[in-house]
Amino acid sequence: MRWSTKLQYLFVACAAVAGYSASRCCRQAELETANTKLQEEYTRSWDERISEEATGNLIFRSLSSLMQMAPNSRYPNGHSIARASIAPGTRLYHGRGNSKLPVMDWLAFDPEHSQTFLRGQNGTLFTFMTTRELKLIYFDGCSANKRGGVADTQDVLIWGEVGHGREPWRSDPELDRITDACAWGRKYGIDGFVRMEYDFEIMYCDFSQGLTLVSSLDTPSDARLAPPLMEVRHAGGRHNAFPGESRVQVDSATMISFFDPALTSLVAARRGLPRTQYRIAHISGEDTARVRADISEMVARDPTGKSGIDWRTLAQAIQERFGDRLLYIRHLLHLARLVAADTDASLQVHAQFQSITAEIHKQLLVSLSPYMPREGIGEPTWFEAIARGCTTSFTPRFPEARFTRQERLLNYAVEEVLHEVCRVYTEVWRDAFGLDVRAKGSNFDASIASPMLAKWRDAFDALIEWLDWPIWLKCDPACAVNEFCEVPQLAPWQAGEARPRCIAIDSDWV
Structure with a gap:
């Protein structure tokens, strides 16, 4: 909704007057309109109901859910892509079954997450520190999971089609994903891609760039000394609510949403479906091309070219x-x-x-x-x-x-x-x-x-x-000191009945 164009022209005219007179003119205009602006015309009547196909609520929810575990767990099929960054001096972790330094691989924000990959007799936990600001792309939803439509937005960005690389004969589609994603991002100076599963992670493109090795720990092979797997979910639960995983700064001014009403093929595809079944699998070729062009423009433009609004x-x-x-x-x-x-x-x-x-x-x-x-x-x-x-x-x-x-x-x-x-x-x-x-x-x-x-x-x-x-989205009543709050993922056939629940920290992995 907008104030009338007449009011806009008045401010433009004021701004055109030089020096003190300009500011005085504008202040006077503001005073003259302060008591009458509520009567200015809107593009929509104040009591007009929102259309059933309106998407403002969906875009708003995506915006207010960025980098938060709970809301992105609720609806795992993400619909947003945005530019993000990590500040210098941030610790990141990588666990593997040998002592070989990674080249292109996955990074975790919490050591509990990386420790789940310390397999075999030669498990090694690497700790890295960022040496400069990292340039990243963020996919919302449970974008690191391997089921449903969680990877749809990644498919569109990387390959221009939904479902690419999921043929049953492919032995490791995730290796193809990180390889092709990094090849796409190389021309834009992208260091990696932020995704979420039980905790947040980064598909990192080149460990020799932007990182320095802090430590390389040969971990015990005795299973009795391994931390419980439940601790990954416990660590992720720390990022449930706003501001979420605060080590990642998402530039919301770059957030591309597949809930954009201009993507008419998706408006039609959502018609009559519950929120849990929304995905972008039926996006048209024309809308795919439009989104990919928007993404390319978004990552290529000057980061300062925006309004500055948070x-x-x-x-x-x-x-x-x-x-x-x-x-x-x-x-x-x-x-x-x-x-x-x-x-x-x-x-x-x-x-x-x-x-x-x-x-x-x-x-x-x-x-x-x-x-x-x-x-x-x-x-x-x-x-x-x-x-x-x-x-x-x-x-x-x-x-x-x-x-x-x-x-x-x-x-x-x-x-x-x-x-x-x-x-x-x-x-x-x-x-x-x-x-x-x-x-x-x-x-x-x-x-x-x-x-x-x-x-x-x-x-x-x-x-x-x-x-x-x-x-x-929170546990009510609040969890006890030996519990953490978890928001279950809603399956496509559910309509919101899976309530947030308290999970005992010492419970078995489920």
Whole structure:
């Protein structure tokens, strides 16, 4: 959504005036429009529902899940590719069954991960340190697993087709993958590719570049001295939530998403499917060519050629602004349903129902009060102004002229998510505004409020399901000191019933 072009032209005109007069002109323009900008025209009516084929929520979720174990475990078939980096001085690990230095191979971020490859009598654990910034490509989802559609995005980037290299006669398709991926990345100066399984890893292209050997440890061959395999999952679980694996810095301004609505073949392929079955196997040749061209442009361009907006942090701030309150309002609405179902018509039940309704009213007020103008309270234009102020609360005056193509898509996703959040909040607030919910001396009518709360419950349930934010993926209650939280992968036939669970650190590998 955008402010009208007239407002944009005004700022452009101000910027064209030289020196002090220019800044003074622009400040004056800002003051003159500050009280009226909520009435500016949008490309979408504030109360217009999002299309069923909208993808802003999916792009937003991918953005807010970058380098986090839990949300990428939930939906293992990744849909994003982005540029990433690792700072100098970072420790990385490699384990193998001999003492030969690796040339092109896999690196782990945690030693527990590398230790699973210390096979045989001559197991060696290598520790490396980065000597410069490493240039990487990141694939989201469980992109290092070997099943389903987890490698689809890699196939498109490396070979231009989904399913390449999975013929049954191939003895080691992963060796082909790293070889061909590194051959593709060599012309762009790419050092490796970040993927995820039980923990994060790097397919590293040349160990003689960007790394120095810190230590080479001949490990005991006695199985009694080997760490339990469960420790790999325990190590990965440390990166469950934001900021995730913080040793990798993903440049969100470069995030290419296969949820881009411009990829029409995938829009059609997703139609009618649950989220767990989304993959890019049915992408058309035309859309494949378009994505590969975008990827090549993205990795080749100057890294400074972007707006400078931290999109990951923005997505996190939006989740933190609304996330816990959305869950609390939903809790209250379902609690109200239970109270309303009580056949006891006592004054105590009536008072409890009224109290819950009053708390919902308060939560709506707290959520929307930063966007309420003084004039026209209760009028249709007042609710419209609230919704628009809420929707633009995180994205006004962004430097859109400096946006990359990927940033334009992220901006679309953020605005679409905020539109739907603010639409539901404001429509419910419009209903609640006329309710008398005072604790004492009111004419509260439960027979009127009850169907209204049922309507609100459906609205918030649908919104929370549509958003599906990573911030909500956690074990509740929290795990004990001898446990860690794990989010099971959803199989294609599941629809979200696999809840996060606490796993005992000393349990057997499953």
